[in-house]
Amino acid sequence: MTNAVLIVAAGRGARLGAPLPKQYLALGEKPVLRRTIRAFLDHADIDLVQVVIAEADRDLYSMAVSGLSLPDPAIGGDTRQQSVLNGLEALQAHAPDNVLIHDAARPFVSEAEIVDVLEALVTHDGALPVLPLVDSIKTIEGDDVTGEVDRATLGRALTPQGFGFAAILQAHRQAAGRNLTDDAAVARQAGMSVKAVTGQERNFKITTQNDLHRAEQVLEVDTAGTALEFRTGSGFDVHRFAADRPMILCGVPIPFRLGLDGHSDADVGLHALTDAILGAIADGDIGDHFPPTDPQWKGVSSEVFLRHAGQRVTARQGHITALDLTLICEAPKVKPHRQAMRESIARILALDPSRISVKATTTERLGFTGRGEGIAAQAIATVAVPGNAQESPI
Ligand code: MG
Numbered sequence: 147m148t149n150a151v152l153i154v155a156a157g158r159g160a161r162l163g164a165p166l167p168k169q170y171l172a173l174g175e176k177p178v179l180r181r182t183i184r185a186f187l188d189h190a191d192i193d194l195v196q197v198v199i200a201e202a203d204r205d206l207y208s209m210a211v212s213g214l215s216l217p218d219p220a221i222g223g224d225t226r227q228q229s230v231l232n233g234l235e236a237l238q239a240h241a242p243d244n245v246l247i248h249d250a251a252r253p254f255v256s257e258a259e260i261v262d263v264l265e266a267l268v269t270h271d272g273a274l275p276v277l278p279l280v281d282s283i284k285t286i287e288g289d290d291v292t293g294e295v296d297r298a299t300l301g302r303a304l305t306p307q308g309f310g311f312a313a314i315l316q317a318h319r320q321a322a323g324r325n326l327t328d329d330a331a332v333a334r335q336a337g338m339s340v341k342a343v344t345g346q347e348r349n350f351k352i353t354t355q356n357d358l359h360r361a362e363q364v365l366e367v368d369t370a371g372t373a374l375e376f377r378t379g380s381g382f383d384v385h386r387f388a389a390d391r392p393m394i395l396c397g398v399p400i401p402f403r404l405g406l407d408g409h410s411d412a413d414v415g416l417h418a419l420t421d422a423i424l425g426a427i428a429d430g431d432i433g434d435h436f437p438p439t440d441p442q443w444k445g446v447s448s449e450v451f452l453r454h455a456g457q458r459v460t461a462r463q464g465h466i467t468a469l470d471l472t473l474i475c476e477a478p479k480v481k482p483h484r485q486a487m488r489e490s491i492a493r494i495l496a497l498d499p500s501r502i503s504v505k506a507t508t509t510e511r512l513g514f515t516g517r518g519e520g521i522a523a524q525a526i527a528t529v530a531v532p533g534n535a536q537e538s539p540i
Pocket of ligand 1: 414
């Protein structure tokens with residue numbers, strides 16, 4: 147099942163009184179049309195987006211869609227209906243099963259509206275999102291109110307309007323030259339069944355200057371929640387020396403007469419880093435995610451823990467910006483291995499080594515590290531996450 151989208155961007159937007167057609171106006175530094183196209187390109191159920199433009203707008207279009215993966219635009223006609231027909235004819239080469247026909251000036255189409263329209267096409271020939279009317283509706287002649295209309299039987303038609311591709315192409319060919327207000331009307335003229343699904347108020351069409359202001363406000367609210375903020379976490383860990391154990395520090399095997407005791411491979415450096423990253427996103431600690439009582443983590447490489455912590459950041463649409471680790475011991479000597487450790491951590495987390503610092507210090511022969519009983523490690527992680535990042539269950 148392939149689903150194509152036809153975006154109708156051939157209008158000249160005379161009502162807005164702007165120097166550019168409204169679909170090319172900047173909305174938060176990106177053209178309205180680009181935002182509309184992205185809403186569909188980013189949707190998992192959409193395979194292809196075809197745009198219909200005015201011949202005169204070729205340069206504007208090229209700039210608006212630079213870098214996006216799209217077929218050449220179709221060129222519109224004198225009316226919206228003619229432009230849609232031209233777009234459908236262009237889409238015929240791709241033979242999609244369904245087509246969603248959408249206004250270029252509705253950039254805030256929601257994922258739910260796209261899904262609901264596509265789902266409705268399982269049982270109907272066509273579907274469109276509809277909004278209820280909230281005001282009382284009157285019939286008017288001149289200045290006189292002449293009657294009341296039951297608003298419960300009325301709805302405001304939005305787009306995308308979805309159809310079986312072959313059927314709507316045929317319907318549009320038959321309707322050519324007539325002046326029907328939207329594609330659902332063309333479909334019904336051809337006897338196709340059309341289902342109304344729930345539309346959303348934010349899927350409004352940018353037609354007037356007021357609409358453009360409203361769109362800017364919607365965008366502001368959206369981006370306020372997704373703006374990145376920086377968060378910091380710290381981690382600390384200690385493991386005691388043990389004979390007959392490997393010495394692995396930051397994923398790097400270190401030649402030394404002793405190893406470190408622990409349930410896993412006892413990589414004290416990676417444990418401190420893991421806790422620092424989890425701390426930065428307030429996501430518990432290493433013991434919550436990998437209980438030492440669970441036999442499946444016995445002897446496991448601590449790379450698993452660190453990679454998991456990194457994935458918890460990614461799951462919140464965040465990324466790690468810096469890691470700073472200090473290993474505290476009298477021996478083994480860390481310095482000869484620092485570069486290998488940075489590269490090891492970089493590989494595990496798919497980060498650039500320039501974001502990773504590994505340092506070493508002693509405690510001047512004081513305390514348990516000074517007496518050579520084990521190694522301590524402390525780490526600080528800085529991550530960038532959207533301000534609206536939600537907690538996810540462990
Ligand atoms: Mg540990």
